[in-house]
Amino acid sequence: MYAFSPVECLDCNSDNLIAAGLDGGKVELWDMESGTAVRSVRGHDEDAVTAVKFQDNRVISGSATGVVKVWDIRDNSLKPVMSSDQAPTDNTAGNVTVKPRRVRCLATTQETVYWGDDGVNIKAMELTSGKIRKIRNHVTDFGSTGALATSGSCLVSAGYDLDRGNGYLNVRSIPSEEYLATVDDECTGSITCLSCTQTTRDQVTVQRMCTGGLELKLWDQLPSSKVKKRSRTETDDVYVTTKHLRRYSLPDISDTESSEDDEDQPEGEDSDDDDDVSSTGNASRSWCTIS
Numbered sequence: 001m002y003a004f005s006p007v008e009c010l011d012c013n014s015d016n017l018i019a020a021g022l023d024g025g026k027v028e029l030w031d032m033e034s035g036t037a038v039r040s041v042r043g044h045d046e047d048a049v050t051a052v053k054f055q056d057n058r059v060i061s062g063s064a065t066g067v068v069k070v071w072d073i074r075d076n077s078l079k080p081v082m083s084s085d086q087a088p089t090d091n092t093a094g095n096v097t098v099k100p101r102r103v104r105c106l107a108t109t110q111e112t113v114y115w116g117d118d119g120v121n122i123k124a125m126e127l128t129s130g131k132i133r134k135i136r137n138h139v140t141d142f143g144s145t146g147a148l149a150t151s152g153s154c155l156v157s158a159g160y161d162l163d164r165g166n167g168y169l170n171v172r173s174i175p176s177e178e179y180l181a182t183v184d185d186e187c188t189g190s191i192t193c194l195s196c197t198q199t200t201r202d203q204v205t206v207q208r209m210c211t212g213g214l215e216l217k218l219w220d221q222l223p224s225s226k227v228k229k230r231s232r233t234e235t236d237d238v239y240v241t242t243k244h245l246r247r248y249s250l251p252d253i254s255d256t257e258s259s260e261d262d263e264d265q266p267e268g269e270d271s272d273d274d275d276d277v278s279s280t281g282n283a284s285r286s287w288c289t290i291s
Contacts, residue, residue, distance in 0.1 A: 013054040017073070021049025027061050027071065027078060041078045043069055051115065055108040062115055066100025068125065070113065084123075087130040098123055098132055105194075107148035107155065109174055114155065116145025122157055124177075135177060137170055147211070150174065151196030154207055158191035167191040167213065189214045
């Protein structure tokens with residue numbers, strides 16, 4: 001199979017189709033059996049297509065300039081359906097804009113497209129209304145989201161603490177997007193790719209996650225019967241404590257991203273805001289084993 005420009009990203013589906021994102025801005029469909037090109041469109045002008053994902057009868061693509069587009073692939077076509085730069089934002093509790101940054105990763109459900117970039121928030125676009133909202137992915141002022149994945153009823157996102165040079169995973173339930181846990185062994189670098197699946201352990205279905213970067217690591221969820229409660233204090237910032245739960249649980253719609261110097265920092269809120277503290281301690285639970 002020949003592509004005119006370098007291929008930046010790939011995905012395939014059960015219909016033997018390959019979706020390819022090219023450096024020159026093209027989104028292409030290929031027939032896996034014959035190796036022939038089915039459709040090719042310049043979907044992102046001349047901006048590199050940095051992420052691509054199948055979702056039922058759709059292909060989702062993201063570009064180096066931060067634009068995410070949805071394409072209808074029925075009849076092997078690539079018809080534009082939705083674009084993040086034209087989508088209305090969810091202003092339920094205030095104004096919000098999305099600063100365009102290079103799209104690093106995509107994940108999808110039946111209802112929502114999620115993407116990560118060099119901001120501290122995950123962006124989420126509803127496939128029905130096209131509205132965009134944000135989900136806090138870091139407790140620090142600076143960070144990036146290098147990988148996303150969905151598995152069963154979980155959304156897993158890779159966060160990166162620039163100050164400590166430390167990568168970790170945040171786990172949320174879907175579709176509620178409620179924060180569940182942070183998986184952090186304190187010695188993982190930047191996570192650039194992520195894959196999730198479900199497995200059975202002690203007759204219980206649990207999550208298994210594989211992360212890539214400088215190291216390849218496998219993370220297994222422990223069945224609840226094997227989880228040990230550990231008492232952590234507020235000063236132990238390796239673990240997400242009570243003061244941070246609200247920031248993870250609620251969409252960060254207060255972020256205007258109006259300045260190029262602002263890195264997704266919510267207005268009127270800083271990392272030492274004690275208003276989020278509801279107790280002086282927290283019982284954290286170990287969520288994983290590491291192989």
